[in-house]
Amino acid sequence: MSTPVNRPLEPRKRAIVVGASSGIGAALVRELAQQGYQVAALARRADKLTELCESVNALTHQQAAPRVRAYPHDVTDYTAVPALFQTIVRDLGGLDLIAYVAAVQPQVAPNEYDFAKDAAMIQVNLLGAIAWLNEAAVRFERARDGHIVGVSSIAGDRGRVGAPVYNSSKAGLNSYLESLRNRLTRYGVTVTTIKPGFVQTRLLANATKAFWVISPEEAARQIMQAAAQRRQTVYVPRRWGLVGLIIRHIPSFIFRRLSF
Amino acid sequence: MLSEKTVYPMSDNPRAQALAEPLPAERLETVEAWGGASASVSYVYRPTTVEALQEILALARRSGRSVGLRGGGNSYGDAAMNSENILLDMRRMNRLLAWDPENGRIQVEPGVTIAQLWQYVLEDGWWPPVVTGTSNTTVAGCAAMNVHGKNAYQAGPIGDHILAFDLLLPSGEIVACSREENSDIFYAAIGGMGLLGIFTALTLQLKRIYSGLLEVETQAQPDLAGMVRYFDENVARSNYIVGWIDAFAGGKALGRGDVHLANYLPPGADPHPSQTLRLDNQHLSPNMFGVLPRSIIWLFMRPLMNNPGTTLINTAKYWAGHLGGSKKYRQPHAAFHFLLDYVPDWKNAYGPGGLIQYQPFIPKETAVDAFAEILRLCQQRGLPNYLSVFKRHRPDDFLLTHGLDGYSLAMDFRVTPARKPRIAALARELDEIVLAANGRFYFAKDSTLRPEIAAAYLGAETIRQFKALKQRCDPEDLLETDLWRRVFP
Numbered sequence: 139m140s141t142p143v144n145r146p147l148e149p150r151k152r153a154i155v156v157g158a159s160s161g162i163g164a165a166l167v168r169e170l171a172q173q174g175y176q177v178a179a180l181a182r183r184a185d186k187l188t189e190l191c192e193s194v195n196a197l198t199h200q201q202a203a204p205r206v207r208a209y210p211h212d213v214t215d216y217t218a219v220p221a222l223f224q225t226i227v228r229d230l231g232g233l234d235l236i237a238y239v240a241a242v243q244p245q246v247a248p249n250e251y252d253f254a255k256d257a258a259m260i261q262v263n264l265l266g267a268i269a270w271l272n273e274a275a276v277r278f279e280r281a282r283d284g285h286i287v288g289v290s291s292i293a294g295d296r297g298r299v300g301a302p303v304y305n306s307s308k309a310g311l312n313s314y315l316e317s318l319r320n321r322l323t324r325y326g327v328t329v330t331t332i333k334p335g336f337v338q339t340r341l342l343a344n345a346t347k348a349f350w351v352i353s354p355e356e357a358a359r360q361i362m363q364a365a366a367q368r369r370q371t372v373y374v375p376r377r378w379g380l381v382g383l384i385i386r387h388i389p390s391f392i393f394r395r396l397s398f
Numbered sequence: 399m400l401s402e403k404t405v406y407p408m409s410d411n412p413r414a415q416a417l418a419e420p421l422p423a424e425r426l427e428t429v430e431a432w433g434g435a436s437a438s439v440s441y442v443y444r445p446t447t448v449e450a451l452q453e454i455l456a457l458a459r460r461s462g463r464s465v466g467l468r469g470g471g472n473s474y475g476d477a478a479m480n481s482e483n484i485l486l487d488m489r490r491m492n493r494l495l496a497w498d499p500e501n502g503r504i505q506v507e508p509g510v511t512i513a514q515l516w517q518y519v520l521e522d523g524w525w526p527p528v529v530t531g532t533s534n535t536t537v538a539g540c541a542a543m544n545v546h547g548k549n550a551y552q553a554g555p556i557g558d559h560i561l562a563f564d565l566l567l568p569s570g571e572i573v574a575c576s577r578e579e580n581s582d583i584f585y586a587a588i589g590g591m592g593l594l595g596i597f598t599a600l601t602l603q604l605k606r607i608y609s610g611l612l613e614v615e616t617q618a619q620p621d622l623a624g625m626v627r628y629f630d631e632n633v634a635r636s637n638y639i640v641g642w643i644d645a646f647a648g649g650k651a652l653g654r655g656d657v658h659l660a661n662y663l664p665p666g667a668d669p670h671p672s673q674t675l676r677l678d679n680q681h682l683s684p685n686m687f688g689v690l691p692r693s694i695i696w697l698f699m700r701p702l703m704n705n706p707g708t709t710l711i712n713t714a715k716y717w718a719g720h721l722g723g724s725k726k727y728r729q730p731h732a733a734f735h736f737l738l739d740y741v742p743d744w745k746n747a748y749g750p751g752g753l754i755q756y757q758p759f760i761p762k763e764t765a766v767d768a769f770a771e772i773l774r775l776c777q778q779r780g781l782p783n784y785l786s787v788f789k790r791h792r793p794d795d796f797l798l799t800h801g802l803d804g805y806s807l808a809m810d811f812r813v814t815p816a817r818k819p820r821i822a823a824l825a826r827e828l829d830e831i832v833l834a835a836n837g838r839f840y841f842a843k844d845s846t847l848r849p850e851i852a853a854a855y856l857g858a859e860t861i862r863q864f865k866a867l868k869q870r871c872d873p874e875d876l877l878e879t880d881l882w883r884r885v886f887p
Contacts, residue, residue, distance in 0.1 A: 140464075141464070141481060141482055141483060141878070141883060142883075143880075143883050143884050143887060144436070144438060144476065144481050144880050144883075144884065145822075145846075145884060146431060146435055146436035146475055146476055146754065146845040146846070147435070147436075147754070147813070147818045147819070147821055147822040147825075147845060147846060148818070148819075148822060149436065149818075220420050221420050224420050224421065227482060228463075228482045228483070231438075231481055231482055232438060232439060232481060232482060273423075276423040276426075277423060277426060277439070280423060280424065280426035280427065280428075280439070281426060281427075281428050281439045282428055283428065
């Protein structure tokens with residue numbers, strides 16, 4: 139791909155979705171394409187990614203140019219990020235929105251301390267986000283425009299017995315996104331933190347008891363709605379906001395006796 | 399630990415491979431079309447020397463990016479934009495290299511502006527033979543777009559007054575071009591939109607003047623036929639003619655407006671030329687009506703920039719001209735020419751969506767009917783243009799010329815997000831009228847042209863010749879702009 143044609147009176151929006159092979163990421167790619175975005179979809183699993191691109195492009199196929207392009211990439215390959223980010227933005231002809239969705243949550247037993255699992259969660263959920271969103275932040279600051287969407291989790295609100303490092307990775311992501319927001323709002327850039335509850339994805343397989351479960355498509359729809367409204371922090375679906383409020387205020391002397 | 403080799407999408411385009419060398423993010427800037435209706439992000443460099451230009455070309459090669467050229471940034475659309483690639487802002491290469499006040503020849507660097515040029519030569523009794531409606535344009539930008547002035551029917555485009563130039567090719571070679579030497583490049587690089595090479599020095603022949611004033615006449619015209627008849631009767635005796643058309647008037651009054659014509663003063667007509675040729679005699683007063691600072695006038699225009707408001711302005715302007723009768727007065731050159739500088743930031747009055755301009759050129763035989771159809775269609779579509787300027791032209795010898803023996807109508811359209819698709823659709827309809835009338839278009843103003851329309855009016859042979867020259871001067875396709883990708887894919 140070289141630089142695509144820009145028509146002054148027919149502008150197209152452009153987005154990057156990191157972590158697009160399944161779940162919320164894949165649904166977000168579909169939702170963005172539906173809304174007319176040119177999308178760069180990134181994920182480690184190339185076969186899944188190609189499958190997604192083909193199915194979306196078949197649905198939205200209008201012009202010669204495909205709506206969605208696949209970029210196989212491992213988010214822990216940090217050193218590749220700066221050049222790949224520039225390549226993608228050039229291929230898209232610009233960038234309006236970036237969504238970081240990539241996350242892993244291996245099954246962790248209540249008394250398990252497995253550093254390999256823990257490191258993977260920090261590397262994918264947090265360090266990968268920093269590698270990608272740092273690039274986006276610099277660009278958006280210079281361009282005085284842009285939208286960063288970080289898909290975090292309600293799990294980042296407190297440290298719980300079941301998932302110490304998953305909670306830490308999402309808490310770290312929340313703080314990082316908040317800092318980006320505080321740095322970038324003055325340059326006209328919006329940073330939206332998404333905190334989903336239970337969503338029907340791979341990650342849910344490791345959850346013990348799930349309720350209020352929504353589909354990835356519904357989550358993607360609500361995420362795009364929040365982004366369109368330029369909201370800052372959004373629980374998906376919104377009723378989790380109340381849960382988050384309660385959880386954040388449970389005093390430690392009670393919380394440490396609970397087993398969830 | 400989870401690492402696999404990162405794979406990039408492949409394609410047959412060499413620039414599609416992974417970028418070998420990322421460019422520094424601190425070079426990123428949002429660059430707007432002059433009309434403000436579109437913007438994109440580019441890596442902007444502002445070189446001052448030929449060596450620096452060569453380094454940037456090398457960097458473009460290493461990073462797999464193209465290079466776009468930008469002068470004063472006064473092209474209404476995307477002629478001087480290069481999204482997501484390198485953009486050279488040439489305004490710092492603005493030295494005057496040689497000036498001969500005896501025969502009026504001047505050699506300048508590409509970034510010298512028209513303002514810099516006329517202010518430098520005026521006191522010696524010279525004036526640029528062709529100037530744009532704003533003096534913020536650069537000489538190289540004017541050459542690359544082959545601009546015209548209100549004297550286009552007599553003086554032609556600016557290319558007709560360029561004697562020679564040096565062109566830096568992407569290979570690093572500097573080619574001297576004139577009508578005699580490398581003449582094929584000469585006639586293609588002028589009007590060549592900065593796609594063949596980078597002007598590094600240009601030599602112009604200026605116009606001798608005997609006063610700092612012009613003799614100006616104004617006259618209202620009741621309709622389009624009257625406007626054209628007045629032009630026909632007066633071109634022979636006038637150095638400049640420009641018409642303003644009230645695009646809101648319909649029916650019998652379709653195409654009504656005002657005409658301004660101007661003449662240089664012959665030797666002896668100005669009793670005090672040494673005084674009127676002084677710079678301070680040319681400067682615009684900083685205030686309008688004696689009290690209002692010019693810099694804030696656009697704020698007062700802002701509430702009027704909608705269909706009812708501009709109907710009011712255009713109607714009032716026509717009747718003021720009509721009732722005032724024919725007027726004659728003397729006016730400084732700068733005041734007559736640089737109408738667009740008269741109210742600073744006037745484009746802000748159009749609001750955040752900005753404006754685009756659509757300027758078709760139509761042969762004199764079909765002009766009255768075609769322009770009447772164009773004006774009527776704009777009105778029918780609910781998109782009357784807020785400011786419309788009518789000019790007379792003549793043909794010239796440049797490859798990608800917009801010049802022809804006929805007229806042009808420059809129409810400003812206010813852009814809002816809701817209006818964008820409507821204006822794009824209207825432009826497609828207007829294109830058909832222009833093509834049917836054997837008309838042409840002008841890249842400095844363009845935002846809407848499609849490849850098939852450009853191919854139809856330029857002709858396949860012209861495009862083939864230009865692309866062959868581009869292949870010769872720039873075989874790696876290092877020089878590109880948004881307009882080039884849009885109109886000549």
